[in-house]
Amino acid sequence: xxxxxxxxxxxxxxxxxxxxxxxxxxxxxxxxxxxxxxxxxxxxxxxxxxxxxxxxxxxxxxxxxxxxxxxxxxxxxxxxxxxxxxxxxxxxxxxxxxxxxxxxxxxxxxxxxxxxxxxxxxxxxxxxxxxxxxxxxxxxxxxxxxxxxxxxxxxxxxxxxxxxxxxxxxxxxxxxxxxxxxxxxxxxxxxxxxxxxxxxxxxxxxxxxxxxxxxxxxxxxxxxxxxxxxxxxxxxxxxxxxxxxxxxxxxxxxxxxxxxxxxxxxxxxxxxxxxxxxxxxxxxxxxxxxxxxxxxxxxxxxxxxxxxxxxxxxxxxxxxxxxxxxxxxxxxxxxxxxxxxxxxxxxxxxxxxxxxxxxxxxxxxxxxxxxxxxxxxxxxxxxxxxxxxxxxxxxxxxxxxxxxxxx
Amino acid sequence: xxxxxxxxxxxxxxxxxxxxxxxxxxxxxxxxxxxxxxxxxxxxxxxxxxxxxxxxxxxxxxxxxxxxxxxxxxxxxxxxxxxxxxxxxxxxxxxxxxxxxxxxxxxxxxxxxxxxxxxxxxxxxxxxxxxxxxxxxxxxxxxxxxxxxxxxxxxxxxxxxxxxxxxxxxxxxxxxxxxxxxxxxxxxxxxxxxxxxxxxxxxxxxxx
Amino acid sequence: xxxxxxxxxxxxxxxxxxxxxxxxxxxxxxxxxxxxxxxxxxxxxxxxxxxxxxxxxxxxxxxxxxxxxxxxxxxxxxxxxxxxxxxxxxxxxxxxxxxxxxxxxxxxxxxxxxxxxxxxxxxxxxxxxxxxxxxxxxxxxxxxxxxxxxxxxxxxxxxxxxxxxxxxxxxxxxx
Numbered sequence: 001x002x003x004x005x006x007x008x009x010x011x012x013x014x015x016x017x018x019x020x021x022x023x024x025x026x027x028x029x030x031x032x033x034x035x036x037x038x039x040x041x042x043x044x045x046x047x048x049x050x051x052x053x054x055x056x057x058x059x060x061x062x063x064x065x066x067x068x069x070x071x072x073x074x075x076x077x078x079x080x081x082x083x084x085x086x087x088x089x090x091x092x093x094x095x096x097x098x099x100x101x102x103x104x105x106x107x108x109x110x111x112x113x114x115x116x117x118x119x120x121x122x123x124x125x126x127x128x129x130x131x132x133x134x135x136x137x138x139x140x141x142x143x144x145x146x147x148x149x150x151x152x153x154x155x156x157x158x159x160x161x162x163x164x165x166x167x168x169x170x171x172x173x174x175x176x177x178x179x180x181x182x183x184x185x186x187x188x189x190x191x192x193x194x195x196x197x198x199x200x201x202x203x204x205x206x207x208x209x210x211x212x213x214x215x216x217x218x219x220x221x222x223x224x225x226x227x228x229x230x231x232x233x234x235x236x237x238x239x240x241x242x243x244x245x246x247x248x249x250x251x252x253x254x255x256x257x258x259x260x261x262x263x264x265x266x267x268x269x270x271x272x273x274x275x276x277x278x279x280x281x282x283x284x285x286x287x288x289x290x291x292x293x294x295x296x297x298x299x300x301x302x303x304x305x306x307x308x309x310x311x312x313x314x315x316x317x318x319x320x321x322x323x324x325x326x327x328x329x330x331x332x333x334x335x336x337x338x339x340x341x342x343x344x345x346x347x348x349x350x351x352x353x354x355x356x357x358x359x360x361x362x363x364x365x366x367x368x369x370x371x372x373x374x375x376x377x378x379x380x381x382x383x384x385x386x387x388x389x390x391x392x393x394x395x396x397x398x399x400x401x402x403x404x405x406x407x
Numbered sequence: 408x409x410x411x412x413x414x415x416x417x418x419x420x421x422x423x424x425x426x427x428x429x430x431x432x433x434x435x436x437x438x439x440x441x442x443x444x445x446x447x448x449x450x451x452x453x454x455x456x457x458x459x460x461x462x463x464x465x466x467x468x469x470x471x472x473x474x475x476x477x478x479x480x481x482x483x484x485x486x487x488x489x490x491x492x493x494x495x496x497x498x499x500x501x502x503x504x505x506x507x508x509x510x511x512x513x514x515x516x517x518x519x520x521x522x523x524x525x526x527x528x529x530x531x532x533x534x535x536x537x538x539x540x541x542x543x544x545x546x547x548x549x550x551x552x553x554x555x556x557x558x559x560x561x562x563x564x565x566x567x568x569x570x571x572x573x574x575x576x577x578x579x580x581x582x583x584x585x586x587x588x589x590x591x592x593x594x595x596x597x598x599x600x601x602x603x604x605x606x607x608x609x610x611x612x613x614x615x
Numbered sequence: 616x617x618x619x620x621x622x623x624x625x626x627x628x629x630x631x632x633x634x635x636x637x638x639x640x641x642x643x644x645x646x647x648x649x650x651x652x653x654x655x656x657x658x659x660x661x662x663x664x665x666x667x668x669x670x671x672x673x674x675x676x677x678x679x680x681x682x683x684x685x686x687x688x689x690x691x692x693x694x695x696x697x698x699x700x701x702x703x704x705x706x707x708x709x710x711x712x713x714x715x716x717x718x719x720x721x722x723x724x725x726x727x728x729x730x731x732x733x734x735x736x737x738x739x740x741x742x743x744x745x746x747x748x749x750x751x752x753x754x755x756x757x758x759x760x761x762x763x764x765x766x767x768x769x770x771x772x773x774x775x776x777x778x779x780x781x782x783x784x785x786x787x788x789x790x
Contacts, residue, residue: 027496028446029475035448035493055757056493057448060525062742063766063773076522082450098649126453145460152457164450164546225674225703228731239703241675246706337688338648341699341710343677354697356682364687369678369699377734403449406490406757491779492759498785526766526775527758534780537787 020048025391027056034402036376038391045387050380054373058406065366070096070170073366078164080368081404084123084347085163086115086155091344093168094249095353096363098342100170100335106293108172109251114185114288115158115167116250116344117281121192122151123347123399124232124274131271131396132203135212140202147195154184171306172298182289189286193279200275213267217382217394220265227381228374231349233398236273237265243345250344255287267397277347335359341369348372348399372398372405434567437481437507438560439469444480444504446497449487451514454546463549468556477503482559484552485536488516490527494535501536509563511540511555514547521545632671632709640664653710661713662723665698669728673700673709676725679735681743685769692716694745698725715745724750742767 025038035056041049061080065073070093077092078085090112097104104112129144152162158181159167159174167174203209219229221238234241242259244252260276262269298306307326312319335357343352349371356365375398382394420426443465447455459465459473474480477500489497501510512532515521518541520530532538539562542555632654640660646653656664677699684690692714700709715722724747725732736747737756744765747753755762762778764771 027493028500034452034487055755055759056490056496057488058490058492058527058757059488059523060527060766060773063525064523067773079450079522082453101649142461145457146462149457149460149462162548163453223730226730228676228729228735230675230677241703339653339682339697339710340649340651341678341708350677352678352699354678354680354699356687358687365682367678367680367682367697369680373734373738374731377731491782494782498782501785525773526771526779529779529782535782535784537785 019043023388027053036395036400036402036405038379038395040388040391042388045389047383047386047388047391050383050391052376052379054376054402054405056406057402059403061407062365062367065363067362069361070363073363074168075164075166077368078166079403080370080407081123081346081348081351081372081401082163083126083401084119085165086119086167087123087344087346088351089166089168090116090119090250091342091346091351092353093170094344095340095342095355096170099338099340099355099357102171102299104171104250105296105299106251107176107295108297108299110288110292111173111177111297112168113251113255114177114285114292115155117284117288118151118154118185120281120347121278122148124278127347127396127399128199128271128274130399131213131267131393132209134392134396135209137203137206137209140199143195143199143202147192150188150191154181154188157181157184169298169306176297177292182292185285185289189282189289192282196275196278204272204275210268212389213271213393213397214264215266215268216386216390217267217397218265219378219382221263223378223381224265227378229349229378230374231346231371232260232270232273232277233349233375233378235260236262236269238263243343243350247343249342251288252284254291255284257284267393270397335361343369346371348401348404349375351404368404368407370404370407372400372402376400376405430567431564434564438563441468441470441482441509441556441560441563442472442474442480443470443482443484444475444477444500445473445484445486446500447484447486448489448493449516451486451517451546454549455484455486455513455552458549458552463553465553465556468553468560470556477501478505480504481508482511483508484511484513485517485532485538486513486546488514488521488523489529489532491529492527494529494532497532498535509539509559510536511542511552511559512538513542513552513555515543515545518543632668632673635667635671639667651708651710653712655712655714658713658715658722661696661711662725662728665700665711665725666728668700668709668711672702672705673707675701675703676729676731676735677701677708679725679732679739681739681745681767683743683767683769694720694743696722696739696745720745721748722746723748726750741765744768 020041020043023040023042025040027035027037037053037056039051039053040047061076064076068076074089074092077088080088125144125148129141132140155165156162158177159165219233219237224234224237224239229237229239230241238261240259240261243249245259257280260273260280262273308319308322313323337358339354339356341352341354343350350369351371352369354367354369355363358364379394379398383391386394445452445455457463481504483501483504485497512518516523516528517532520528522545524530529535540555540559542551544551640656640663644655680697682695682697684693684695694715696713696715698711698713700711701707713722722745724736726736726749733751734756736750737753739745740747740753741755741758742765754760758766764776
């Protein structure tokens with residue numbers, strides 16, 4: 001796996017300098033961002049260039065997508081951005097339902113919105129927690145992890161799994177909300193703001209943290225757009241693009257919330273944007289829980305997309321037919337021979353799936369558009385000129401998840 | 408560890424003295440201070456972090472520090488799928504760890520390849536690395552990982568190190584064979600040992 | 616060649632882009648499905664078409680990927696490259712499709728237009744084998760460098776051809 005330095009695009013200063021010290025950072029390294037590799041060229045402590053390498057977790061997700069049905073593949077999408085798996089599930093089925101042309105029931109859109117926002121809180125907690133951990137703030141990391149355990153408890157009550165939930169199905173979700181889930185969510189909404197406030201008090205004006213992250217990893221607005229950044233990384237540089245407001249999907253148009261943006265574009269701005277997004281997510285969850293519409297969660301039987309309930313199967317002819325059509329292996333969904341792309345605002349950025357259907361219930365091509373790839377590709381640009389200790393701060397602030405990066 | 412009231416020596420031990428075998432003592436020390444090296448690649452890595460975090464605290468079991476350097480650890484926890492690009496790295500890290508060392512394969516992907524039967528994922532790291540403990544689950548709950556560490560501790564206590572011959576315990580070694588076969592001497596007290604009695608009487612009769 | 620006016624919901628906003636493309640690069644096919652506008656551009660004109668689109672407001676490159684139509688019923692070309700574009704100012708999206716064929720699928724690289732295309736094109740090269748002329752650094756991204764096949768092609772099996780287990784075994788006695 002040796003890289004010949006002359007063959008790779010490096011900055012002009014780094015190309016022919018023999019005195020620069022090469023440090024291999026990863027793929028197994030203490031920062032909590034799993035399998036990434038950076039080859040850093042250092043002059044003393046200053047990073048002259050960084051060559052990122054990925055692929056150490058490439059598992060062939062897109063090839064698997066061609067062999068699994070839509071409802072089976074949702075288990076694989078869990079394992080992409082594994083710190084907010086619910087968001088991946090929602091994204092996958094959002095694209096599938098766009099391809100199939102299904103409209104969801106109101107209750108289902110609200111439920112999916114709630115779980116997507118809880119996943120966003122979970123993701124930002126871990127992302128900021130990792131920034132804290134990598135810069136030395138261990139207490140912040142433990143607070144964040146404890147709150148994530150509370151969210152895991154809600155998810156476990158809802159669908160049985162702490163994470164890797166595989167919660168959504170074509171046309172609906174696998175389990176409806178029970179009163180216990182709603183009660184736990186309400187309890188979380190009561191206790192979380194105080195903890196968030198405590199966490200902010202730990203780091204927001206902490207001299208060491210601010211010095212380590214302010215002015216580090218600057219990304220201007222034009223560069224962010226040119227390099228394809230989306231999500232908190234772009235919004236912290238002034239790009240006011242958020243799919244929840246620009247292309248509303250699910251039930252976001254019913255809620256009143258703000259988009260968090262900053263203009264500085266450094267690590268500190270990204271940290272603040274994520275903290276603020278957590279507060280906005282809390283607002284959305286609160287509004288959704290209070291106004292949760294009643295009614296069926298899955299689409300109706302006539303659509304032949306979602307499995308009917310047992311009562312419907314045994315007592316109505318449509319239920320029986322629908323169950324038969326969906327369960328028999330040579331039948332299944334009616335998938336148009338077309339291509340479509342649909343994206344949601346995942347916690348990390350724009351997560352979309354480009355689906356090519358060919359009439360069978362397995363996708364012909366399931367391409368995942370990962371936000372982490374473009375974020376990681378920006379890394380050399382952000383780190384040039386900074387010191388070695390800034391490498392972890394910048395890497396943490398970009399929130400690169402290796403499984404989403406490599407798929 | 409036994410408090411020996413050895414009948415043969417007839418020693419009486421005061422209360423603050425413990426007698427044990429050296430290898431059991433060493434195994435006890437090693438099992439209760441396993442320092443894990445997290446080789447966390449994917450989703451199981453998050454559950455590993457959660458096991459080390461506040462709610463399920465792995466430090467209670469002696470795994471106090473998650474050292475990321477292979478030179479400072481004795482337990483490698485492979486958490487997550489290992490792809491073929493990563494396997495040489497895994498092997499190199501395993502070779503860099505010092506003896507005694509153990510390996511836990513956490514999760515379905517590390518044990519068998521999991522859901523990913525694809526061109527890139529190694530179907531089980533035990534094809535290429537010696538593994539001591541497998542934890543099923545996708546991902547395993549923190550409680551499962553803690554149970555695996557407890558089971559590994561039992562295994563260490565029973566077996567000691569796999570290759571360690573440093574204590575020369577006679578169960579694991581071949582019995583040394585003397586040049587001249589001597590009957591076993593069970594006790595130095597001739598009245599309870601017929602063999603010794605016979606020997607002594609033989610030598611007495613010979614000299615006579 | 617179908618003009619966008621023939622689709623069910625002619626969107627007045629997309630027409631200018633398609634019309635501009637029609638003028639600059641010759642006739643382009645366009646269609647709409649589920650509210651998404653798609654345009655097919657010939658491979659040799661792809662860089663011009665994309666520069667035109669970037670200049671007319673599509674400043675965000677969302678994704679570059681590829682579809683291998685080997686087993687698709689009714690496919691005329693083997694590889695379909697897909698460029699997903701979006702505009703941050705007007706929130707429009709556009710999908711540009713470029714078809715290339717075996718034996719030497721080649722297309723112009725759009726790295727001069729969008730820096731984010733660098734790694735996306737490397738990934739398409741790695742997984743499909745489509746060369747991008749003008750790319751500053753075209754080498755494998757996700758597969759190891761010694762890997763020889765292009766895995767996401769339809770004629771490559773899901774379980775691979777044995778590369779994944781082609782490694783030395785370390786046992787307890789060795790380590």
